[in-house]
Amino acid sequence: xxxxxxxxxxxxxxxxxxxxxxxxxxxxxxxxxxxxxxxxxxxxxxxxxxxxxxxxxxxxxxxxxxxxxxxxxxxxxxxxxxxxxxxxxxxxxxxxxxxxxxxxxxxxxxxxxxxxxxxxxxxxxxxxxxxxxxxxxxxxxxxxxxxxxxxxxxxxxxxxxxxxxxxxxxxxxxxxx
Numbered sequence: 001x002x003x004x005x006x007x008x009x010x011x012x013x014x015x016x017x018x019x020x021x022x023x024x025x026x027x028x029x030x031x032x033x034x035x036x037x038x039x040x041x042x043x044x045x046x047x048x049x050x051x052x053x054x055x056x057x058x059x060x061x062x063x064x065x066x067x068x069x070x071x072x073x074x075x076x077x078x079x080x081x082x083x084x085x086x087x088x089x090x091x092x093x094x095x096x097x098x099x100x101x102x103x104x105x106x107x108x109x110x111x112x113x114x115x116x117x118x119x120x121x122x123x124x125x126x127x128x129x130x131x132x133x134x135x136x137x138x139x140x141x142x143x144x145x146x147x148x149x150x151x152x153x154x155x156x157x158x159x160x161x162x163x164x165x166x167x168x169x170x171x172x173x174x175x176x177x
Contacts, residue, residue, distance in 0.1 A: 006028070009021040009023050041127045043065075053135060053140060079109050081127065090102045
């Protein structure tokens with residue numbers, strides 16, 4: 001709230017709507033302590049495994065797996081795993097695009113990582129499963145159809161295999177509106 005009002009008063013002084021900004025005399029509130037909530041190693045592994053099935057995965061991957069996270073939280077996961085594995089803070093900061101030699105990285109991540117966890121942890125690569133063999137497009141469409149047409153084709157395939165549709169039957173079509 002302080003920052004919103006401060007900015008509004010600053011503009012009002014500049015435009016000469018008021019003579020003095022009363023918020024210059026107030027102390028702004030302390031910034032909240034960072035509290036990132038990265039996904040667990042198991043959740044990150046599920047997301048990565050699912051992403052490897054489809055090269056055009058995108059941000060809906062976690063939603064499809066019913067994991068409450070975002071790509072930004074996966075960034076937190078990566079940073080905390082790298083720090084836990086003993087990667088120096090300057091390297092982690094560089095990977096995250098933080099400037100300032102790791103100050104932001106230290107302030108955000110090491111506050112909630114104990115020294116014992118850092119010593120006990122191994123590298124991020126050892127925590128992730130190996131990449132599964134990629135499915136061919138036809139096999140992927142059978143087991144995990146994504147597009148509306150692939151879903152219709154998969155449903156028809158199931159009905160044919162279960163005997164609902166017999167050889168020579170007409171293909172179903174939608175009723176006219």
